[in-house]
Amino acid sequence: MATPSTIPPQTLAKQSAIVVGSGLAGLSAASQLISQNVPVHLLERSAKPGGNSIKASSGINGAPTKYQPVFDDAFYSDTIKSAGKALFSMVTHREKLISTLTNSSASAVSWLVDQKGIDLSNVAQLGGHTHPRTHRGAGQTPPGASIVLTLLKFLKESPLFNLQTSCTVTKVLSAGSRVTGVEYSCENGEKKELHGPVIFASGGFAGDAEGMLAKYRPDLAGYPSTNDPRPGTQPLLTAVGAQVLDMDLVQVHPTGFIDPKNPSSPLKFLAAEVLRGEGGLLLMDGKRFINELDTRENVTNAIMKNPSSSNSPKQWEIKIVLDEGVYNAVKSHVDFYMWKGLMKITTIEELGDGALEAVKRYADAAAGKEKDSLGRTSFAHWSLKDPKPDSVVYAGIVTPVVHFTMGGVLINEKSEVLKEEGERIEGLWAAGEVTGGVHGGNRLGGSSLLECVVFGRIAGDHCAEFLKGNQGS
Ligand SMILES: Cc1cc2nc3c(=O)[nH]c(=O)nc-3n(C[C@H](O)[C@H](O)[C@H](O)COP(=O)(O)OP(=O)(O)OC[C@H]3O[C@@H](n4cnc5c(N)ncnc54)[C@H](O)[C@@H]3O)c2cc1C
Structure with a gap:
């Protein structure tokens, strides 16, 4: 097994990338970073990794794939249709995110199946889809668990991967307009700092019934939820200038x-x-x-x-x-x-x-x-x-x-987090349910796991590029 000392120094980034959240978006980003020899420090608030991703039971969308070989150009139009009226604002921006999602779906499923060996051989048609394109395995294990546990297994085999559970990120650190790291605290409550570029993959706020949900959708107070009760994390990102959108769009x-x-x-x-x-x-x-x-x-x-x-x-x-x-x-x-x-x-x-x-x-x-x-x-x-x-x-x-919050921080198709004025925040990426704009007013079943893989991997790639570009500085 390769260790940091056996990896040629020119390929090993000096600084670690910081990933916040161990759901599918965080694990996809981490996998991509590790594949490029970038050390990853992943911070997870819960005692066990996996977030809501590990609960996912219907599957992940992809078309065309080896299990859904029919040429399917309707995935983009189904997503646009499902997004509904939300598409009336920021049209071009949203269309770019949606085409990134749907055009990358084939490679996302292929990455999981062909490179990670995950069984996704059963394909079903879910609501709002004009064709079957939601993949899950043939066995007993639900798709969220099999994807998350497999990615974790691969990551844990790498000496470049450092996972700390029961550690909550409490602040994003910045210098000028550049993100430089995070403040976090673990079980003993002591505040610590980590420095490096940051990928936020901290999930949605559907379980934050008394906090963010009550703020953005007071009409949903009193409804039951499929999400564990936990505070939403977008405020940590708005504190460094991130723009949020669609916060009232809750599935x-x-x-x-x-x-x-x-x-x-x-x-x-x-x-x-x-x-x-x-x-x-x-x-x-x-x-x-x-x-x-x-x-x-x-x-x-x-x-x-x-x-x-x-x-x-x-x-x-x-x-x-x-x-x-x-x-x-x-x-x-x-x-x-x-x-x-x-x-x-x-x-x-x-x-x-x-x-x-x-x-x-x-x-x-x-x-x-x-x-x-x-x-x-x-x-x-x-x-x-x-x-x-x-x-x-x-x-x-x-x-x-x-069940799901469509709103979150605004990203572009490089998973870079954007400010109110639309400029990127240097050193900060986000992927998964913490972001907004990918699904408009209604997420199609199977498209959330897909967004985690697609935008998580993109975030990992761009963060790796950023770190390697800064190597000499
Ligand atoms: C029961 C259920 C079934 C679902 N089924 C499907 C399905 O079949 N297909 C589909 O596409 N989607 C499905 N979804 C939706 C999908 O699972 C989620 O939207 C998606 O997994 C979100 O992934 P994520 O990586 O963005 O966030 P999560 O998987 O929720 O991970 C976020 C992680 O970040 C951690 N975190 C949060 N804040 C902090 C902090 N401050 N510091 C450190 N860590 C932090 C959390 O503890 C969590 O572990 C389902 C959702 C549920 C609840």
């Missing part, structure tokens, strides 16, 4: 499980979008009410226009229903949810009044006997042709949950 995911054992818990487990993507349907009071493959925003709005079943937390009771065919396609997910008591095997009769009729019509549309009245055209693995009251189905109860 509410339509399906977080209501745990029958603890229905009023504010922290919900996500019911992965792939359940609907692979053929699952939604029932409200025994009726379908939306094309389940519509965007998250539209599915959520269709639920929330009805009276909630509880105000503390604010939630609705929607049934998510899979047949045997869909179950087999997402077996690892459903087995896990059943093990956690969030889904159960039941019969259509048990789903309550109206369900049999709704499931029959869905099955007829899936079999091509009639057009779906809600406009759904892909039924993926749905296989039940003649639903009966005693037909076996898999079901759980779900509700909308605060």
Whole structure:
């Protein structure tokens, strides 16, 4: 194994790059830096690395890839469409970010599969996508965990990688308009400083219910979330002049499980979008009410226009229903949810009044006997042709949950953090959910892991270039 002393000195950057956050964006940036012989000091606030990235369950978008070889030029237009009205401002800037995201998706997936050996061989179609392009593995391990744990394993093999957990960055240090490092404190509370260029990959603020969420979206106070409660970090960057945008654009995911054992818990487990993507349907009071493959925003709005079943937390009771065919396609997910008591095997009769009729019509549309009245055209693995009251189905109860913050610090396509006037802040890059502008008003499922890999790697490359350029100074 190479050690710093065995790496030729001309290829080894003298100073470490500082990466803040050990989710997928931070790990992608760190991997890229290490691949260029740049030492990395990664600071992570939690005791365990992985952030929200390790929880990701549906997958990562990419097109074309070896598992999605169909020429797919609609990824860019799907993203633009999903971004919606947010695109009315800073149009050119946003379009550049979106084309960087979608044009780099093939190489991002190939990097994970071909260079890191991660299995992403299953491809599903999620809401808002006109083609299947969300990749996950065929085995039991959810995609977030398999990607994060593999990247971490590779990084830990490098002597250039220094990971410190339970250490929170409290301030970004600067001299004039240049970022020079960070102040941080670990478990004993003592403040320390690290000097070097900084990549911020500190995630979003969906779990900061009492702080940033309450400030930017007070209407979402009281909603449950899929994110752990933790303060958002954009203020550390605005303190050195970073511009933020889209801070009020918060994604509410339509399906977080209501745990029958603890229905009023504010922290919900996500019911992965792939359940609907692979053929699952939604029932409200025994009726379908939306094309389940519509965007998250539209599915959520269709639920929330009805009276909630509880105000503390604010939630609705929607049934998510899979047949045997869909179950087999997402077996690892459903087995896990059943093990956690969030889904159960039941019969259509048990789903309550109206369900049999709704499931029959869905099955007829899936079999091509009639057009779906809600406009759904892909039924993926749905296989039940003649639903009966005693037909076996898999079901759980779900509700909308605060899930993802589209807003954050403004970056350009080099992942450089920009000031109000649009100039870059020297020595500072950002990637992942801490940034804003890549998704507009609505993030497509699978595009967050993608943004972490794409912009994280770009940040790593540019930071390495910066350090090597400063080598002699
Ligand atoms: C349950 C769930 C399922 C999801 N499924 C998918 C999916 O299938 N596909 C998809 O594309 N997206 C999915 N998402 C969204 C996606 O996982 C996240 O948006 C993405 O992983 C964010 O990655 P990140 O690296 O930007 O941040 P994170 O993974 O959240 O990592 C940020 C890290 O920074 C650390 N940190 C924060 N502040 C500091 C500080 N001051 N000092 C030191 N460390 C700090 C945090 O502790 C954290 O570990 C899902 C999200 C959730 C919650």
